[in-house]
Amino acid sequence: MPQTIVAIDVGTTKVCTLVAQLNQRGQLKILGVGVAPSKGLDKGVVVSIDQAASAIEASIERAERLSGYRISTAYVSVSGQHIASHNSHGVVAVQRPESEITPGDVNRAIEAAQAVALPGQREILHVIPRIYSVDGHQGIRDPLGMSGTRLEVEAHIVTGEAMVVQNLMRSVQKAGVGIDELVPQPLASGEALLTPEDKERGVMLVDIGAGTTSVAIFAQGEVFYTGVIAVGGHHVTNDITYILRTPQSSAEQLKLQCGSAIAGSPPEADDPDDQLEIETLNAGEKQNASRHMLCSIIQARAEQLAELIYQEFQRSNYAGMLPAGIVLTGGGAQLARLDELIYAMLGLPVRIGMPTALIGLTDTLNSPVYSASVGLLHWSLRSESLNRGYHPAEEYQIRGTTLERVKGWLSIFLPR
Ligand SMILES: Nc1ncnc2c1ncn2[C@@H]1O[C@H](COP(=O)(O)OP(=O)(O)OP(=O)(O)O)[C@@H](O)[C@H]1O
Ligand SMILES: [Mg+2]
Missing domain, CATH: 3.90.640.10 (ATPase, substrate binding domain, subdomain 4)
Incomplete structure (x- = not known):
């Protein structure tokens, strides 16, 4: 029986719930889609738990009706300007240097990378290993099975404001659903739209929603920067x-x-x-x-948005180029000639991305508006497959339905 995956994108204008299964050819088959107008959200964050919960519930009900599947847990998007990221370095001594580097060594290195002081009101949402080095040999993607004495990891750490994150979790739980994982919106959209080549070469994903524009920079195959701007359509x-x-x-x-x-x-x-x-x-x-006159008004705001996107690039401290350019998505990316304007202002190739290669109930989903929802499904596959065959320490188990379990979770991305 194929595993059923559920995604809930909680956006400023709409909540979208997707129910899908992975078929034997590795394609995502959409079994149910439920879109409901969003309530109780401002600039991507919950401002009324009751209203947000009822919008989420409406979206879940529609997806359940269409799919005939009773939803119990879901991958859920998280957005808002409180989302921040930094890259961190972790070093450990390999426990048995005479033999292979084990998953336990990798886990300890990742733990070391996230041992940074966070202000009390912030919490870690994700720790994503980017690249490893073994005994000073850099650029290693998968250290498992190698021998060495010193293992280092560069990890990307995404944090969010604890209260804002908890309000979102409470809203989803009030709608009767547990959380498999909270996924920052730009990382979800990136999973739906970017190829491994894009991520390898260097690319910036820009999801322009209604209340937010979320940004992620990928390089050397993995995410380098995540940020959210509180300006959108x-x-x-x-x-x-x-x-x-x-x-x-x-x-x-x-x-x-x-x-x-x-x-x-x-x-x-x-x-x-x-x-x-x-x-x-x-x-x-x-x-x-x-x-x-109308277009001049729009242009002024679009130029401001392009400047803010550029500022995010500067803030990322990413020293390299972005040969794969910028991939625009989200409803706001459909604004006529926005791609031209951003190309003219930032001087990088720009394309508009939308989900593809889905089967089943896909009629409505071929739009940039649904990149984050579809991306959550892709994220779940990546998360699942990377954790398969490997048993992270109990405190890192990412599945769980209670607030306490989810609150402390980390998504551990093992090397490919
Ligand atoms: N053809 C279009 N031209 C211009 N803007 C558009 C077009 N279609 C949709 N939009 C804008 O896209 C925005 C909605 O996009 P989307 O559904 O991605 O937002 P959201 O996910 O609900 O919000 P957020 O991600 O900010 O929380 C609205 O501001 C809408 O006006
Ligand atoms: Mg959105």
């Missing part, structure tokens, strides 16, 4: 609302139907194609505004 819509004095719903529609991240050259004064009739804040009344 909502900000573009809000700017249109305030400047053109139009209701939020019509601002959103204008953005989707007529918007562009590049305003282009100003039109002739009598260009009829440039005129838009838009709603005012007085019900039933209309006003005229130029499309050029």
